[in-house]
Amino acid sequence: MKICCIGAGYVGGPTMAMIAKQCPEIEVHVVDLNRERIAAWNSDSLPIYEPGLAQVVEEALGRNLKFTTDVDAAIMKADMIFIAVNTPTKTFGVGAGRAANLEFVEKCARRIAEVAQGHKIVVEKSTLPVRTAEAVKRILSAANVDNGATFDVLSNPEFLAEGTAIDDLLNPDRVLIGGESEAAIKALADVYAKWVPRKQILTTNLWSSELSKLTANAFLAQRVSSINAISALCEATEADVDEVARAIGMDSRIGPKFLNASVGFGGSCFQKDILNLVYLCEHFGLREVAAYWEQVVLMNDFQKRRFAERICRTMFSTVSDKKIGIWGFAFKKDTNDTRESAAIYVCRDLLRERARLSIYDPQVPEAKIRADLIASMGNLSGTVSDIDRKLVETNVTVVRDGYEAAKDAHAIAVLTEWDEFKEYDFKKIIGTMKAPAFLFDGRNVLDRTMLNKLGFETFGIGKS
Numbered sequence: 001m002k003i004c005c006i007g008a009g010y011v012g013g014p015t016m017a018m019i020a021k022q023c024p025e026i027e028v029h030v031v032d033l034n035r036e037r038i039a040a041w042n043s044d045s046l047p048i049y050e051p052g053l054a055q056v057v058e059e060a061l062g063r064n065l066k067f068t069t070d071v072d073a074a075i076m077k078a079d080m081i082f083i084a085v086n087t088p089t090k091t092f093g094v095g096a097g098r099a100a101n102l103e104f105v106e107k108c109a110r111r112i113a114e115v116a117q118g119h120k121i122v123v124e125k126s127t128l129p130v131r132t133a134e135a136v137k138r139i140l141s142a143a144n145v146d147n148g149a150t151f152d153v154l155s156n157p158e159f160l161a162e163g164t165a166i167d168d169l170l171n172p173d174r175v176l177i178g179g180e181s182e183a184a185i186k187a188l189a190d191v192y193a194k195w196v197p198r199k200q201i202l203t204t205n206l207w208s209s210e211l212s213k214l215t216a217n218a219f220l221a222q223r224v225s226s227i228n229a230i231s232a233l234c235e236a237t238e239a240d241v242d243e244v245a246r247a248i249g250m251d252s253r254i255g256p257k258f259l260n261a262s263v264g265f266g267g268s269c270f271q272k273d274i275l276n277l278v279y280l281c282e283h284f285g286l287r288e289v290a291a292y293w294e295q296v297v298l299m300n301d302f303q304k305r306r307f308a309e310r311i312c313r314t315m316f317s318t319v320s321d322k323k324i325g326i327w328g329f330a331f332k333k334d335t336n337d338t339r340e341s342a343a344i345y346v347c348r349d350l351l352r353e354r355a356r357l358s359i360y361d362p363q364v365p366e367a368k369i370r371a372d373l374i375a376s377m378g379n380l381s382g383t384v385s386d387i388d389r390k391l392v393e394t395n396v397t398v399v400r401d402g403y404e405a406a407k408d409a410h411a412i413a414v415l416t417e418w419d420e421f422k423e424y425d426f427k428k429i430i431g432t433m434k435a436p437a438f439l440f441d442g443r444n445v446l447d448r449t450m451l452n453k454l455g456f457e458t459f460g461i462g463k464s
């Protein structure tokens with residue numbers, strides 16, 4: 001069996017590396033148009049920071065795993081072709097700001113249709129709006145007239161979370177395969193069955209599979225927005241959000257996971273997928289359903305805005321020319337990914353109040369931080385004014401550790417829950433800060449009792 005995966009990103013790279021590791025008899029080719037990314041996969045410095053990934057790649061690379069830009073050759077050779085390209089929110093035209101941009105998926109389908117010969121199983125790995133497989137099938141069947149190729153289309157959405165991708169791939173709660181052809185479903189199920197127990201391999205029809213992915217993300221994000229909504233009420237009433245989360249989480253019907261109040265959810269998926277769901281509901285005339293799910297995103301926007309406002313209000317209603325140390329820029333710990341990171345929006349709001357930011361993240365490079373902040377300043381069409389560009393240039397420094405970020409600062413804001421922050425020497429840190437030394441913990445990861453004893457004025461999410 002030969003597999004080709006189009007898209008060597010956060011999903012395509014780790015997923016295919018895991019298949020290659022677990023199935024040495026399968027030849028896996030991961031292809032991408034992005035030459036730099038492919039070169040990085042073939043180097044010692046992988047394009048993605050993910051605990052345990054380097055070892056998995058190392059085991060299979062050169063044996064049965066190959067990263068290449070030769071898309072056509074890999075398509076031609078493969079029995080099974082995964083499409084794992086990006087499906088970002090559209091920024092233009094009909095559905096801008098909501099619908100998924102399916103341009104890249106369609107291009108893959110057209111490329112496959114153009115070069116494929118014989119029979120191929122095409123697997124949707126990207127997260128897609130329900131009924132996308134219909135379009136993929138039409139594109140494939142329209143082209144196969146010329147070259148005699150035949151296709152089965154499957155939906156096999158990916159549920160890995162960044163930061164825990166390797167463990168999620170090794171021990172998935174379930175693998176979901178949607179399709180019409182029993183033989184194609186069996187062929188894909190047999191690949192996963194090399195390491196995933198059969199009872200965890202779930203098969204459904206195509207549309208249920210596509211919709212389950214959007215639904216899973218909507219439910220997960222809804223939990224975060226729900227606990228974040230309660231965090232605002234906790235701050236007003238002296239209830240403690242962690243105590244509330246523990247109390248409700250012990251109800252087995254609710255469960256304890258995904259109830260960490262935070263500065264807001266980020267990542268490339270939650271917002272994009274919910275907005276896509278909202279767009280679909282509107283498309284099918286389900287206005288109330290659309291409004292219900294949209295509220296999850298609106299609550300998240302409120303949470304991010306509320307955090308920046310609280311910093312300003314607490315610091316005597318002005319942060320202008322004050323130095324704020326920012327700890328963490330990635331959307332969660334153990335990843336270098338900053339897509340939709342809450343840190344971007346909190347920093348943008350603080351910059352608009354003319355704060356001076358000293359930013360530290362253990363995995364995100366300076367150029368990425370600056371590019372994200374400049375982009376966040378853009379208007380609807382993405383244009384950034386010279387004043388805003390200058391603001392990022394002059395008021396942002398990116399430093400090598402949290403100590404440097406805190407030096408001479410009026411405040412620290414924890415925006416990502418990196419473990420190393422808990423190990424810092426806070427006695428040393430407060431000695432280098434301006435008094436009163438404010439600390440805003442947007443992740444509730446630091447020991448506030450200890451910090452208060454040292455003299456910090458601390459604020460947590462959902463803490464009075």
Ligand SMILES: NC(=O)c1ccc[n+]([C@@H]2O[C@H](COP(=O)([O-])OP(=O)(O)OC[C@H]3O[C@@H](n4cnc5c(N)ncnc54)[C@H](O)[C@@H]3O)[C@@H](O)[C@H]2O)c1
Nearest residue numbers: 007008009010011032033034084085086087104126127158
């Ligand atoms: N990031 C996650 O944790 C995660 C988890 C589950 C599902 N998903 C979904 O998986 C999909 C991919 O996400 P990602 O985070 O890996 O995206 P990504 O942006 O990291 O990677 C996508 C890659 O596809 C490549 N690409 C685009 N068009 C191409 C083409 N025509 N030919 C060859 N290569 C092409 C891009 O160059 C890019 O490297 C999305 O639909 C996403 O919603 C993501």
Ligand SMILES: O=c1ccn([C@@H]2O[C@H](COP(=O)(O)OP(=O)(O)O[C@H]3O[C@H](CO)[C@@H](O)[C@H](O)[C@H]3O)[C@@H](O)[C@H]2O)c(=O)[nH]1
Nearest residue numbers: 158159160161162224258259260262265266267269331332
């Ligand atoms: O209790 C919680 C849990 C998460 N978050 C935040 O929510 C965001 C998303 O976290 P997480 O879901 O762990 O990471 P992702 O990599 O975005 O993974 C989600 O999105 C992927 C892409 O679709 C799916 O495959 C995964 O199943 C789904 O968990 C991050 O900013 C987290 O900090 C919280 O604030 N509180």
